[in-house]
Amino acid sequence: MKQSTIIWTLLMVFGGLGLISVQLFRGKGEVYVREVPVEAKSSSKTSPEQTYRWSTYQEVSAKEKDDPGISFSYSRTLGLWVSAFCTLAIFSFLYGDNPLYKFTESVFVGVSAAYAMVVGFWTEIVTNLYAKLLPGMARMSFFPDMESDVQSDLLYLIPLVLSVLLLWRLAPKGNWIARWPLAFFIGATAGIRLISYLETDFIGQLQSTIMPFIVFTADGSLLWIKSLRNTVVIVGVTSCMVYFFFSVEHEGIVKYISRLGIWFLMITFGASFAYTVMGRIALLSARLDFLFNDWLGI
Amino acid sequence: MLEILQNLDRRWIFLVMFVAVAVPLIMGTTFPETPSDQVLAVFDAVDNLPDGSNIVMALDYDPASAGELQPMASAFTRHCALKKHNIYFMTLWPPGINMIEGSINILNEEYPETYKGKYGTKYVNLGFRAGNEGVIKLVVEDLKKSYTTDIHGTNLDNIPLTKNLKNIQQVDLLANVSAGYPGSQEWVLYGSSPFDIPTVVGCTGVQAPIMLPYIPDQLTGMLAAIKGAAEYEQAIINHYPELAKNPKAKEGLVRMGPQLVAHVLLISLIVLGNVIYFLERRQGTA
Amino acid sequence: MKRTVPLLISAVTGFILIGTAFIPMFEEWGNDAMAWFNLLAAFAFILGGGNLLKMQLQKISAQQAGWGYAAVTLIAFFVTLFVGLAKVGVHPNAKFPEFSWSGNYLEVGSAFWWFFEYIFTPLSATMFALLAFYISSAAFRAFRAKNTEATILLIIAVIVLLGRTYASEWLTGGFPNEPIFGEGGITYSDFKLDHLSQIIMDDFTTPGMRAIKIGIALGVASTSLKVLLGVDRSYLGSDQEA
Structure with missing residues (x-):
């Protein structure tokens, strides 16, 4: 028997056992x-x-x-079975690409795009644009709780215009006009990031690295473990930064320091890999938990 | 043998991984956890506040990461509820609204005496706003410019908890659970670091190393991945033993069983792969 | 109009927001700009949806391979959009029951909630759960100790993987809390896997990540300045656009 046939058979057996157990555990x-x-x-x-x-x-x-x-509950029971079907359909990709996977993938794309649109519409556009420009109508429709003396904030016509220009991108002609709102978006992002990154990730991180190589207790005795740890951190940051510094030739002493930096980075990536694995497995166990616990009730 | 391993269909590996996670999950294998210093820093940040303090809980994740983060969000919620803290829920992720719903259910079902029927006085759901870090910039300076209403459309000026809240610099702690961008890093960049808002985060394994350099100067503490969640649950149970009877409060602890077996499997696969590699090298095929 | 105005818009917006950190008068302007920014972000969701619609319709009209799946996407898109915008199954806000549109669009039990809970949630969660399988396959096929750097990476990964589970207790739990040499120095229990993985995170990963962060911060600052000063205009695309 071909290897793929064995795998397929095992999966079928598992699926069948799952359904039988649902029947057993009424x-x-x-x-x-x-x-x-x-x-x-x-x-x-x-x-x-x-x-x-x-x-x-x-x-x-x-x-x-x-x-x-x-x-x-008919609707929620149906929902539970639809969930189980969707889960198994996506898992079927592990066997190979197949129409069932493609179908659910297409559904996912459609549902998630519409979900984001609906949420964006009700939370931001209706609340922060419609209600600001037309408070009277907003009070009569969606926000009866709104104070009656709230006046239109005509300043919000600017984002309305920018938004219309943004959507113009979908038009066959004249879509260059979408560059205007895009420029606003890019400019704003650049403006807020410039300061925050310099403050927190540049100055803040340098400040956190400025610490004594040698640490003493109040009575003057050497805390050599603390001193060693501080030294490792300072040497680590410095050597990694030397490695990132490509304006000088990595020769002589610089070569050795940058090599040390590479080792520190490898340790960093090794730990990151381990944490990534941990995360991925947690996601799988949550999904299997749904199948076994919520659906099959094992 | 070497030839079989060299040409092994990857679906066998998938199957072994499935079994490695499924079996301990079905058997409900759990192990005792000892909270690390980093987790205890998070625990203390919530626990050392006087009862009834104000906490912003920003749940920035979606169902795709819920397996890793839901136990953290639930543990944060239970811990805050045990301390009778006032909670402001918000999210920067559209699906985060439904994640908040899970935490509100915990408040209503497990702590009805403190929270049931006390919407607006003990907790409030601000919901989602679009704009990623743009929302953070506003809520730390002028909350009502971004959130004029809560999720139910009620004006924030008519809700006791938010009536006098100008921005979240006024709260006692920010607890963020995040799956990526926008999330923990943005809260530190635009919130906790420039405005010194005491902040604790729970984040995915992928984010954990990225957040490490912020501790302790810009971030009070961090729960890293499912292990962090399990340790935090254990820390809460250690201090509030009545929670030990609640199986829902051990969601993270239960997940550590499959985690152990899967980690050992993964290490075995790396070792086996390298054995094959060195055998190939010896034979001169690599 | 096509290039000068956008350059001006981005420069003015950016420098006002930079100014908020130094000039109190700019703070209010900065907050206004952020409120507009957030609104544009919400419209970006609509732009995304519109783009999806355009692409799928093009696929269907050209009868490209797999156009049936494009139709499935469109049906799923329109049904979800309708139940979400029309608030199907949503009750009014209990405080204002006479206002039928005042309810929460994501009310538990509503049609939109059903789509989220029973279709969006399992599909997105399972998509990500697949990664556990692919990472295990990659571990077997790709992670080779080919040189010193790769060997360091693998050894560290193994220590952290074991140290973050109960395996550390099984394998190294018996290490005594006794000094290896001298008083107050390193003990045998310091070499327990969970402790080692904590040291790796605190003393080796932290400096590595810190250096990366400093590098990224400098990169972000220079890129932002290039954009605001009009040196980097790549976001404007080419002049050939319609």
Whole structure:
């Protein structure tokens, strides 16, 4: 049997076992909710008092399914199975590229682009542009809580114009005009980064490195471990910076110092690699936790 | 044998990795953790504040990094709740809104006596604003220029917690959980460093080495990757033993089982790969 | 108009924001500029969505290979956009129930929330979870101790990988807390893997990263100055644009 066939068979067996276990552990792979009734009274003081009623639903554990007020949630159970399907479909890429993966990947691209648009629209555009330019209309629609004496801030016409120019980039003609808002964006980024990076990452880091090579206690005795550690840090920073300094030929003493710098950098990258591995594995275990715990209930 | 290993289908490695993570996860293997000094610095920063202090919790991550960061965010939330701190939630990542929802659920379900029905007086959800570091620049100088309302559209001037809050320089601590840009580094660059706002962060393994040089001058402490989360959970349990009964408070600790096996597997793979490499060199094929 | 105005806009904006650090009068202007900056960032999401739409429609109209997937992307995009903008399944704010649009667009239980919780979350989380598999394959095939530098990297990685798990306790937990030589000096327990990995992080990784940070800071400062002074105009693209 071909190696790939064995792998595929194993995955199939695992998938099948998973589904069987869902059946065995009835109540798993199902979502139950508690109904929370909401009763809200009209906020208007002038119109006659009116009461509005609706319900929200709070997810509960399957153990509570027989308690009063708890019901089976079709939408959330469907959601759980859709989640499991999406997870397995993406994992199927490990076997090789396939239509199932491509389908879910396409869905992901569409959903994430729309998600970002919707969030940007409601949080920034409606709240910080629409409500600033048309406070009266904003009060009548989305923000009834807004003070009635708030006036339009016409200064916000500037970002509105810049935003329209930015979107002009999608037009077939005259899209060079999008350079104007882009220039604002680039200029602002350069302006705030220049100061912050110099203050925190240049001066701040140099300040943190300025420390004594030799450290004594109050009674004058040498703290040689602390002294050694300080020396390692100072030598490390200096040698790495010498390595980054390409304006002089790396020959003679400079060559040895820069080589020491490379070693420090290798240690840095080794530790970074280890931490990256740690992170990636944590992400995998969280996903498998979803499959085994939330979906299959093993 | 060497030939088999040289031509090994990578899917076998995938399968072994799957088993290495899945088995300890199913078995629920956990190990005791000893909080490191760095984690204790974070613990102390939250714990040494008087009860009811004001804390900004900026949860800048998405579901893609939740496996690593959710345990940290939950642990921060529980620790703040145990101290009855007032919490201001915000995020610079669009999906962060849903991550905040998870923390608010913890407050309402596990600490109802302090937080349930106390929206606006004990916690507030400011939600998301676009602009990355641009938002940080505003909230540290003029909060209401960026956030005029909370996530529910309520005017900040009508919420007791935010009514008199001009900017977040007035809060007692900034706790940030971050998956990258914008996140911990930006909070240090534009917040904690220029304005001396006491800050603790929890970040991914990828970010951890990048954040190290900021400690302790520009950053009070850091939880690095899932190990940091597990140690922080242990530190909280050590001081508040009642939390030991809550399995949800051990999310990070539970993840350290798969972590151990997977790390050992990865080291074995590196060693095996190098053995093959040296054998190839000896045979003159490399 | 095509080049001079943008150069002027970026220079004025940038220098005002630099001025906020030194001139109190500029602070308010700087905050205004940041508020506009944030709004533009939100419009960038819309630009991104519009661009996606344009590309996918081009793919479909040209019947390029895989155009069916482009159609799937568009359907997913429009459905999510509709349920998010129309606040499908969202209840009004309980304080103002007569204002039907006053509710939170991401209310738990709403259609937009459902898309986030059950489609966006598993897809994005699993995409990233795949990396654990690829890093293990890379560890087997690519991480070779070919020279001194690579050997240092691998040894450090192994120490930190073991030191950050309970393996350090199993392998080196028995090291006694006794001095190797003299009083108050290094002890055997200092060589426990968890302690070694902490030393690596504090005393070796920190200086390495610090030097990288200093280098990046200088790079950012010089690039920013080049942009603001109009020396670097690459962001303006070519003059041939329509």
